[in-house]
Amino acid sequence: MIVTSVSIFDIIGPVMVGPSSSHTAGAAKIGSVARRVCKGKIVEVDFYLHGSFAQTYKGHGTAKALLGGILGMSPCDERIRDSYKIAAEQGIRFSFHQVDLGDVHPNTVKIVMRDDRGEKHELIGSSVGGGKILITNIDGMEMEFTAEYPTIINKHLDKPGTVAKVSSILARYDINIAFLKVFRQSRGSLASMVIETDNKVTPEILEEIQAIPTIKQIMFIDANGI
Amino acid sequence: MCHFNHALEILNLCREHNLSLPEVVLRSEACETGRSREEIWSLLENNFKVMEESIMKGLAPDIKSVGGLIGGNAYKLKTYAQNDTLSGSRVLKAASYALAVSEVNAAMGKIVAAPTAGSSGIVPGVIISIKEEKGLEVADAINGLLVAAAVGKIIAVNATLSGAEGGCQAEVGAAAAMAAAAAVFMSGGSDEMCFEAASMALKGLLGLVCDPVAGLVEVPCSKRNALAAAMALTAADMALAGIKSFIPFDEVVEAMYRVGRQMSPDLRETARGGCAATPTALAFARRLLEQDNNL
Numbered sequence: 001m002i003v004t005s006v007s008i009f010d011i012i013g014p015v016m017v018g019p020s021s022s023h024t025a026g027a028a029k030i031g032s033v034a035r036r037v038c039k040g041k042i043v044e045v046d047f048y049l050h051g052s053f054a055q056t057y058k059g060h061g062t063a064k065a066l067l068g069g070i071l072g073m074s075p076c077d078e079r080i081r082d083s084y085k086i087a088a089e090q091g092i093r094f095s096f097h098q099v100d101l102g103d104v105h106p107n108t109v110k111i112v113m114r115d116d117r118g119e120k121h122e123l124i125g126s127s128v129g130g131g132k133i134l135i136t137n138i139d140g141m142e143m144e145f146t147a148e149y150p151t152i153i154n155k156h157l158d159k160p161g162t163v164a165k166v167s168s169i170l171a172r173y174d175i176n177i178a179f180l181k182v183f184r185q186s187r188g189s190l191a192s193m194v195i196e197t198d199n200k201v202t203p204e205i206l207e208e209i210q211a212i213p214t215i216k217q218i219m220f221i222d223a224n225g226i
Numbered sequence: 227m228c229h230f231n232h233a234l235e236i237l238n239l240c241r242e243h244n245l246s247l248p249e250v251v252l253r254s255e256a257c258e259t260g261r262s263r264e265e266i267w268s269l270l271e272n273n274f275k276v277m278e279e280s281i282m283k284g285l286a287p288d289i290k291s292v293g294g295l296i297g298g299n300a301y302k303l304k305t306y307a308q309n310d311t312l313s314g315s316r317v318l319k320a321a322s323y324a325l326a327v328s329e330v331n332a333a334m335g336k337i338v339a340a341p342t343a344g345s346s347g348i349v350p351g352v353i354i355s356i357k358e359e360k361g362l363e364v365a366d367a368i369n370g371l372l373v374a375a376a377v378g379k380i381i382a383v384n385a386t387l388s389g390a391e392g393g394c395q396a397e398v399g400a401a402a403a404m405a406a407a408a409a410v411f412m413s414g415g416s417d418e419m420c421f422e423a424a425s426m427a428l429k430g431l432l433g434l435v436c437d438p439v440a441g442l443v444e445v446p447c448s449k450r451n452a453l454a455a456a457m458a459l460t461a462a463d464m465a466l467a468g469i470k471s472f473i474p475f476d477e478v479v480e481a482m483y484r485v486g487r488q489m490s491p492d493l494r495e496t497a498r499g500g501c502a503a504t505p506t507a508l509a510f511a512r513r514l515l516e517q518d519n520n521l
């Protein structure tokens with residue numbers, strides 16, 4: 001017995017586009033998160049599919065769902081079926097590749113995107129079952145989050161006090177932290193901080209966090225519509 | 227006060243507080259999620275509407291799944307059901323509706339997972355066909371959904387609803403149990419009878435393996451939905467006739483979980499056993515992979 005509290009909408013729901021919660025709904029969600037990592041409009045995207053995602057991704061609709069997510073479609077958007085066509089109409093170049101990403105979850109994809117500002121971003125995510133996802137890497141930084149909560153992601157210098165400064169800003173705005181995790185490459189170098197919150201995070205809060213000298217980069221993934 | 231994890235608990239709550247089964251489910255959901263009754267009801271109404279729409283769409287003659295293995299079967303069965311059939315028009319209506327939803331699912335259309343996408347045809351197939359056949363209101367169907375949700379929740383908490391973990395008995399088997407209980411409730415049966423029907427339906431599908439051809443949610447999934455809908459109706463009729471399950475529902479759920487644990491991983495969604503390992507399935511999977519590589 002693992003589960004303790006189950007909503008009836010986990011049983012009669014979710015409303016989703018078929019055929020499979022892990023291969024379609026989860027894939028659309030990973031695409032949606034990737035879209036939010038790019039600040040500009042995405043013009044080119046490559047999907048590197050691993051494991052069971054790499055097998056029969058066409059028949060499962062995984063490819064269409066990933067692309068649909070990139071286009072801003074939620075897992076219950078019926079336009080996912082036509083995402084190739086819609087992407088082409090919007091002038092977005094896309095391609096799919098089968099790869100071995102090593103020791104990762106069987107339903108894993110690496111997405112490499114370029115936007116109209118010339119910026120390049122990468123994201124690795126896994127569809128872990130029942131439509132739930134786990135993002136494990138953004139732009140080469142290891143991390144872990146589910147995108148079920150509004151999520152703030154920082155790249156910062158691994159110096160004492162940074163985490164405390166960030167959390168005190170959040171406290172001042174009455175933002176409750178649901179989960180906070182820090183991942184670092186090596187001691188004293190760059191680290192990433194993932195903060196999943198219970199409340200909406202406004203741009204002014206993000207600006208204030210960015211103003212902390214040890215914070216090098218900040219990203220916000222809104223959970224809305226994912 | 228309305229928390230329940232077992233059939234015994236929810237039946238006690240109904241008796242102690244003199245409440246109906248759906249009422250206890252509503253209260254427990256409100257308690258656990260902080261949502262108001264009105265909000266829960268309107269979310270259910272919305273899901274019910276999506277179910278109805280998916281049936282309508284799936285009854286079209288020209289629907290085709292993404293993998294290309296199924297489509298148009300709901301239309302065939304619905305049309306044939308107007309004849310003098312063997313199983314009777316009510317059973318075939320439920321079965322054709324179940325086929326319809328699962329064909330829409332396989333065609334990347336919008337469905338309500340109930341409890342999963344692969345098993346999404348059974349609960350709407352049974353509930354909506356009964357609503358139509360008996361001339362019931364939407365509210366009666368929503369009450370049916372609440373009863374189905376209670377059964378599904380008990381299985382989720384004490385066992386699993388995932389084919390990868392428990393085989394198809396955890397998806398199609400669970401959906402049949404949910405639908406059978408809803409059918410009894412919508413026909414005016416007692417609370418106990420709802421769980422007798424759920425027990426019989428789940429026992430009937432105990433040990434069912436998950437063996438999707440080429441890993442697609444098409445074969446055998448879609449036809450299994452139709453057959454499970456028919457089984458749910460029969461289980462409901464058996465309960466309404468006063469037949470009791472020798473094994474109580476909570477114990478059937480435990481048994482289902484144990485059987486799932488004993489199942490080889492080949493029989494749990496990996497597409498390495500059962501129907502998926504037949505020569506026909508393997509040949510199809512090879513063709514599909516070649517197509518994918520040429521994309």
Ligand code: SF4
Binds near residue numbers: 388398450
């Ligand atoms: S065979 Fe497997 S994929 Fe198909 S409905 Fe059953 S559990 Fe789901």
